[in-house]
Amino acid sequence: MNEFKQPNIPLDDVEGNVQRTLKQIDAPPGFRSHLRNGLMLAAQHRQTYRAPVDRDVAPSSWRWVLGAIGLGVLIGFVMIRLYQRQSRSLIE
Numbered sequence: 001m002n003e004f005k006q007p008n009i010p011l012d013d014v015e016g017n018v019q020r021t022l023k024q025i026d027a028p029p030g031f032r033s034h035l036r037n038g039l040m041l042a043a044q045h046r047q048t049y050r051a052p053v054d055r056d057v058a059p060s061s062w063r064w065v066l067g068a069i070g071l072g073v074l075i076g077f078v079m080i081r082l083y084q085r086q087s088r089s090l091i092e
Contacts, residue, residue: 027035
């Protein structure tokens with residue numbers, strides 16, 4: 001069986017690396033206020049210029065389907081009438 005070999009790294013070194021990596025950073029108050037103002041401006045802009053959402057998508061797609069069916073029926077009817085007219089002219 002394959003056994004996973006763990007590297008021999010002292011845990012104190014790992015703990016020290018983790019503490020240095022996860023060091024908490026305090027942002028200056030000016031940065032925080034600038035960030036807050038920017039986020040508020042973006043939220044207001046989004047709310048003001050948001051495009052209306054069309055939530056009634058299903059009836060629109062059904063209209064296309066029904067229109068295509070109607071067009072197919074109409075074309076079929078015209079083709080049958082033309083075929084009948086052509087066959088009558090050949091018989092006479």
